[in-house]
Amino acid sequence: MSEPRRLEVLRAIVEDYVHSREPVGSKALVDRHQLGVSSATIRNDMAVLEEEGLIAAPHTSSGRIPTDKGYRLFVDRISEVKPLSAAEKNAIQSLLDGAEDLDDVMARTVRLLAQLTNQVxxxxxxxxxxxxxxxxxxVLVAPQQVLMVLIATNGSVQQRVVWMPMEIREAELSELKQRLQSAVSGLKLSALPAALDAVLPQLPPALRAHGGTMAGALGQLADLGRxxxxxxxxxxxxxxxxxxxxxxxxxxxxxxxxxxVMLRLLSEMEFDARGISVRIGSENPYGGLSEASVVATGYGPDAGARLGxxxxxxxxxxxxxxxxxxxARYVSRVLEE
Incomplete structure (x- = not known):
């Protein structure tokens, strides 16, 4: 049989089985799809697909269902990822635009994705x-209490009330804030400890005790959420x-x-030219997921985090x-703003 028709028959079987969960027979393919050939020809095509391990017969059914290998070929032959409808795009934008902080963005994102796909x-x-x-x-909240807030480029907001070794005035706090901000602005969170250690000796002696306490708090805030x-x-x-x-x-x-398990799986998934990664059934290295599929992509700075x-x-x-x-694209846009 011809290669293009084989792929068309496989595509039709996958689509019908996904929507009906019923094994697909040759007559149903002829009735539902304009394949341009007879039922007998389709039966021959299905026999070849079965020999190649792309479809299989469940029990004694006359119909066939896709195998993991068949799903893989189907997914690999999806030439373009179709765009969402205008209504779906508007729903995504309106929901994510209302998020208040990173935790809210993540909660809204995962809930939205579950609703759009009816999956986990x-x-x-x-x-x-x-x-x-x-x-x-x-922020000075009491004579010896300062609220320290660290905002990162990934949307993370960490804060802590710090007890100072002695009372601190607004002017002193303002100067310390400017010096610390200047020393760490734009640095990777992992580079904060070294930068803070370097700035402390440059502080006026009267501010070093306060500066040490505040620098220690910033280092701890940088560690939170890692x-x-x-x-x-x-x-x-x-x-x-x-x-x-x-x-x-x-x-x-x-x-x-x-x-x-899920973090390891997501980190191991490599994206194809479409920017998507799909693991199907037995392709998952973890036995518990041998009957499941995972679809994922990256988002955020350098697409370093995953969602799927x-x-x-x-x-x-x-x-x-x-x-x-x-x-993923909308979340990345929200985090960049």
Whole structure:
């Protein structure tokens, strides 16, 4: 059979099975798709696809379903990731534009992605170690108490009330803030300790005790949030797909609960020319996810953090890929503002 027709038959089988969850037969393909050949020809084509391991017969059914290999070929042959509709784009923009801080952005993002795809959405917080200092704020809240605020370029806002060794005046606090801000502005968070150590000896003797306390607090704020974290939404969506996990849905839920597993998986996924990574079934190196697919992409500064969705291999890949990529672009834009 011809290569183009083989791909068309495979595409039709994937699309029908994804939407119906019923094995697909040759007659159904002829009725639903304009393939331009007879049922007998389609049956021959399906036999070849089966020999190549791209489709399989579940039990004694006369229909066929895609295998992991078949899904992979289908995904690889998606030439372009289709854009979302105007309504979907507006929904993304209106929801994310109202976010108040990084935690709110992440919560809104994961909830939105779960709603758009009807899958489990997974979002990794932007990596703090790759972020830089955007702003340092110091507010006198009591004669010996200062509120220290560190704002990073990844949207992270860390704050802490610091007890000073003695009373500090507004003028002294203002001078210390300017000196510390000048020393660390634009630096990577990981470079803060060395920069702060270097600036302390340059402070007037009367301010060194206060400066040391404030510098120590800034170093601690830079360390906060460096541990990779992920946030999930839509886990209940898996309940609609229990039939897609013949063995048990338990291992999938366990993998989701083990953040280390998901973080490692996301970090190992390499993006293709479309900026998307898709792991299908047995391609996942973790046994608990051998019946699941993961679609992910990068976002934020240098696309260092990842977001994506997890669901059964019987997934609407084109729509899911489009949603994942679109949401990532909007989140990146929000974090840059």
């Amino acid at each position: 959405a997974v979002v990794q917080f932007p990596r703090a170690q790759g972020a830089s200092v955007r702003h340092v704020e110091c 541990d990779d974290r992920i946030v999930l939404a839509g886990t209940a969506n898996l309940a609609r797909f229990t039939g897609d996990f013949p063995l048990s849905i338990g291992p999938v839920l366990e993998a989701l609960e083990e953040q280390v 969705v997890l669901g059964p291999t019987r997934m609407d890949y084109p729509t899911t890929m489009a949603a994942v990529r679109a949401v």
